[in-house]
Amino acid sequence: MKMVTAVIKPFKLDDVREALSAIGVQGITVSEVKGFGRQKGHTELYRGAEYVVDFLPKTKVEVAVSDEMAEQTIEAISASAQTGNIGDGKIFVTSLEQSVRIRTGETGEAAL
Amino acid sequence: MKMVTAVIKPFKLDDVREALSAIGVQGITVSEVKGFGRQKGHTELYRGAEYVVDFLPKTKVEVAVSDEMAEQTIEAISASAQTGNIGDGKIFVTSLEQSVRIRTGETGEAAL
Amino acid sequence: MKMVTAVIKPFKLDDVREALSAIGVQGITVSEVKGFGRQKGHTELYRGAEYVVDFLPKTKVEVAVSDEMAEQTIEAISASAQTGNIGDGKIFVTSLEQSVRIRTGETGEAAL
Amino acid sequence: MEATAELSYALNTFYFLVCGALVMWMAAGFAMLEAGLVRSKNTTEILTKNIVLFAIACTMYMVVGYDIMYGGGILLDGLAADGVAGAEEPAGYAPSADFYFQVVFVATAMSIVSGAVAERMKLFAFLIFAVVMTAFIYPTEGGWTWGSKDVFGLYNLGDLGFVDFAGSGIVHMAGAAAGLAGVLAIGARKGKYGSDGSVNAMPGANMPLATLGTFILWMGWFGFNGGSVLATATVSDANAVAVVFLNTNAAASGGCIVALLVAKAMFGKADLTMALNGCLAGLVAITAGPDTPSPLMATIIGGLGGALVVGSIVTLDKLKIDDPVGAISVHGTVGLLGLLAVPFTNSDASISGQLIGGATIFGWVFVTSFVTFKLIGFVMPVRVSDEEEEMGSDIAECGLEAYPEFKA
Amino acid sequence: MEATAELSYALNTFYFLVCGALVMWMAAGFAMLEAGLVRSKNTTEILTKNIVLFAIACTMYMVVGYDIMYGGGILLDGLAADGVAGAEEPAGYAPSADFYFQVVFVATAMSIVSGAVAERMKLFAFLIFAVVMTAFIYPTEGGWTWGSKDVFGLYNLGDLGFVDFAGSGIVHMAGAAAGLAGVLAIGARKGKYGSDGSVNAMPGANMPLATLGTFILWMGWFGFNGGSVLATATVSDANAVAVVFLNTNAAASGGCIVALLVAKAMFGKADLTMALNGCLAGLVAITAGPDTPSPLMATIIGGLGGALVVGSIVTLDKLKIDDPVGAISVHGTVGLLGLLAVPFTNSDASISGQLIGGATIFGWVFVTSFVTFKLIGFVMPVRVSDEEEEMGSDIAECGLEAYPEFKA
Amino acid sequence: MEATAELSYALNTFYFLVCGALVMWMAAGFAMLEAGLVRSKNTTEILTKNIVLFAIACTMYMVVGYDIMYGGGILLDGLAADGVAGAEEPAGYAPSADFYFQVVFVATAMSIVSGAVAERMKLFAFLIFAVVMTAFIYPTEGGWTWGSKDVFGLYNLGDLGFVDFAGSGIVHMAGAAAGLAGVLAIGARKGKYGSDGSVNAMPGANMPLATLGTFILWMGWFGFNGGSVLATATVSDANAVAVVFLNTNAAASGGCIVALLVAKAMFGKADLTMALNGCLAGLVAITAGPDTPSPLMATIIGGLGGALVVGSIVTLDKLKIDDPVGAISVHGTVGLLGLLAVPFTNSDASISGQLIGGATIFGWVFVTSFVTFKLIGFVMPVRVSDEEEEMGSDIAECGLEAYPEFKA
């Protein structure tokens, strides 16, 4: 199994969720993160003093999928999260050794 | 070493923490996430307009443990986080190549 | 490639970001987490009733790097996040199988 | 002047000032209500609009507005040189107090607009509109009504049996007409209406603020209606003021309860924002005639307002008229109801007079406002860009988030 | 009526209306205080309760409450047909102003209840209780005290030396008694008390709101106590009103300082919520007799209230009486203190009279409230389900979170 | 006393009490403004400071302050035994009302200090400073000015042509002088100024609160300036009060608009916090002479204040004088402007008199405050430790976060 983690632009979340549902992904976990990358933050002025808002708001999407589904998942996210502008984000894939559904105790792909 | 990541119902956090302490886990890292899965969100009405609250609040617990402890850890989380109802969450296990305690520079299992 | 994940004290974030920039890291993803470890929380009193604030605020920093950069990255984080006091945090390293830059579709180290 | 006349003058003046301070306080109410009902990314900007529009209203009404409406001279120079009343004939109260009481009404009308166009209208375009509205549009129709002037020299509303005690139409519906013009000129918020006809909820970010704003408005309204008796130093005036306070309170209560129940029946939930709008609807409904109904009648008029406002909000959404805080419904739809309710308890008013008056006010304000929005649009953008709208106008226009620390 | 009598009537009426508006403003204070001291998941619901209970109180007191307490007729029809006083004999002020001033007191008593039962009582069950409390329970005991009626035809509290100037007992302790009945009828919040006897803190979500609420209450209390002189148009009345303002302020200050110091001594921290409760305790403590003490004495009475409230809050928690905002301690325990303090500075009052009066009020309100809660319980659930409590009553009852965007 | 004199006495007293209640309300304004402009980790503590300093001011001014400033005896025992005026000679209003009106001014001066030293001064050290300031420092200079006493027996400010109608200098600049002394005694917040001369922005956590605070202050200022006419029961007094209300409002409006525009020109953004400071600057600027200017002139004076405050805030930051809420600029820099503006519209005032008066007040308050801060420093820490500052004074001093649930 694979854990596919994507860091995307927040307003793309709905599109990504729909794209993943469309290919049969049944669960995802989402969190709010801040990203620092090529896309630069903006400078704000507060009472005359400048400050740089370095980190931009991003959304992290984590999806555990079977090995076969991994490629499709990556493509679905790529396609749905893309705007073509800097800061679209990244997808990271790691190997998932085990997964458990707490409710039933099922393990492996059955638990996804 | 293994990184055990569990997505659980928020109100189960205290139980999980106690179960982990009981088996000797010394550290955990927790974050607030939103989950989308078989358990469906609810529909709200605001000034006559419906909106679906798709994502449900969940808590993510990350625990780095030695290989020997991994199975016990999974069991402790499973047992303590279970309500038997849909949405109880998942446990994901990945392999951990290295760990470092920043304060001392210790590495490996000594750092956990 | 490696995914280097560090849990650090929040006020060290700027130092860590600068240290990482200095060695050429181009992107990082940051989130707010709560940590439970050897460093103990504090007890608060509210209207005469005690309550323990168990979890301490920590910041999680995730950096995807090439295999060659991994060691350097760990050292940079260790050095910049250290205060020598308990609760300085941990660094965890996992293997990263794939990475994709959503904007361009580049993969592997080119995507970092 | 003899001692009792002096005292009467002093008491009336003090009464005006206290009532005026309460109406000024309504500006804070609108600011809090609107700040609570927009999304957090547009909060700093709506706060900025609210406090600056108040400042603009006070300034422009002093410069020309009061003169257009009641005379008194540009920059109030018709008031005696020291800024107070000439003493030739014993006036009933200080002219400065009258100005002070009138000026806060202008600001109220203008505050209504900011809510309707919230979350998408450019800050400076809005402020320019505020200049025109408070210097010219409102004073003109105010002159036709409270100023007793003929409408374009054609007809006189007072003669036709138009009665609007404290301004359901003159202030509230006028504000709503301008707001409606703004909404039609700049369109709905992005994403509010789906192409499939769906209406997307965009919940307000801060319910305690919205509730606080409503309580402030409720309190301030005692000054708004109570001060509109225009004198209090005799038994009959004092009685009238007391009745107005009582009825104002009763109508707000009626509006609150009915709106809560109607919303519960329609949506299955006790929708706080509808209850808040219900309070305000009750207040708007009674404002045209708080002096004549019995307490029960006032409660019922308020209750009708509360029922109407819920229906109006839902209906405007069906028509894709996007009003984030419900200002057009509360002040416009219910403002008209308020006008039409007067003849039932006050024989000085006629249904036809109320209809003609309402149409005159609405037509004038709507048309001039719409033209003004369009004219401003030739000079500068009146609407934020798509990107700014997504990012929020706080960052885009004010460079400052309302709650910079709470965003994850 | 001669000119000075007219002016006196007008000034008294205006004074009543201003004081009444200040008391009305206390409703906002309670709403903010309670919204700040509950957890955020129960905030929308407590706001809804607070604004709707105010509306209900105003309506029910008009329908029958005022008549039960003072006469005047169902729906106030005993006031002259135009809603104002009959003119046969020169009254001292407008009857409508008197009603307006009285009605906001009812709402105050009712606001106290919402805090005590916060975070677990069902919204509609609460609102039905509000109907009974404001139409019947409060007016009945108000009739025995300020209305000078015999208690069930048996004894007369005034004759026994009972003095409660502005309502430490009649309003505040009455509200607390109903709140206590509610708490006993529906129990503590889930998780508040551990099976091992531990008390779990449930910190309020928003300290600025709680502080704002306290400032609002402090301000409104000038109307509450100051208006209770009931006239201001003579030198002696004016002096009395001024003394009451001064002493009210002094007592609040004393309560604040002492509560802060006591909390610091007991808990080692400067507990803001205790300082806030201390202000309110000082205000409640002086309310039964703000006209007679010296400024120093008023400060001391307030300070005693501030000390007592801290002890009372801790003690109630030991008794597992769960009162999220401290309403029972602030208004009940300290309300009784206020009654007992009167004889020390006012010879019209006797300790026995105060005790009998306090017991009468408490007994009546507690018993009737408890019965009412139970009766409502036969018809509908009075307490949210476990699941609703976990989820928060905002979602469960109002379908709307108070801060929908800030939750992670 | 004859009937009209009684009525005049009563009306004046009531006017004082209403104005005093409005000034008391300013305490809430300062609390909200400061709570909105600090970072959330220091919010509970600043709220605690604000409400407790008000309580301390009221208590200490009663104990000795009023006596130092105007006589009247320790603990006000010079007021007749029943706490009200002796009746031998007909005073114009109730002495207790005078005290009540004066006491809230002390609290205003003290509130200014809390903002300047926010986010780093220890709570109890601050409260001890509040005791000294309100018992001694402020009453002494208040005695030299409004109390007409000679300055150390050397010269009399009134004789030199010093005029400060409602306290631009006596209250506002005095508060700012104490605040400046505090800032110099305890230093800037950690991280505010980089070693490279950079100024780091530390955005306030809650813009709606800051805006609400400003609206509250604006409203309360009508009492502050309006009440300072000191009587209202004649035609000329009533006119004066009305003019003061009008001009106060005009100046706030001018300050708001100009500050917004200046900030926009300087920073390219519509900086809400500057607009808010601009309103307050307009109010401070007019406070020394709201009775004499024309409405236009008042707007201009306010506008000058609004421009000056933006420049002052930026300049103080360059000088590394760290004032989180801009209190020193709003009340100090602009307070001086207010004093200097008086001679242009009021021939009773002279530039030299204003300068000497301003210097006297500033010198006295600054020096005594600085010494007091240092003396307190011998007994207890006046500044939080580095660790406490990092953690936030809410946890460190109050054991309670302002928004315990919203932190991730």
Ligand SMILES: Nc1ncnc2c1ncn2[C@@H]1O[C@H](COP(=O)(O)OP(=O)(O)O)[C@@H](O)[C@H]1O
């Ligand atoms: N090496 C990295 N490790 C972890 N996260 C990264 C890394 N590089 C980029 N990111 C995340 O991806 C986001 C987008 O990256 P950025 O360089 O701004 O643009 P792009 O995705 O177009 O290359 C960043 O804000 C950050 O959250």
Ligand SMILES: Nc1ncnc2c1ncn2[C@@H]1O[C@H](COP(=O)(O)OP(=O)(O)O)[C@@H](O)[C@H]1O
């Ligand atoms: N494939 C997945 N990848 C990542 N997270 C998942 C996945 N499936 C479920 N989750 C997480 O687990 C939570 C619970 O899953 P859900 O399907 O609702 O119920 P259950 O755990 O009973 O199967 C989800 O809300 C989501 O956060």
Ligand SMILES: Nc1ncnc2c1ncn2[C@@H]1O[C@H](COP(=O)(O)OP(=O)(O)O)[C@@H](O)[C@H]1O
């Ligand atoms: N085994 C672990 N798994 C996951 N996170 C851990 C683990 N141990 C510690 N942490 C994280 O590291 C933080 C610091 O650890 P702690 O034991 O307090 O101090 P130190 O880093 O000095 O050993 C914790 O707050 C927690 O977030």
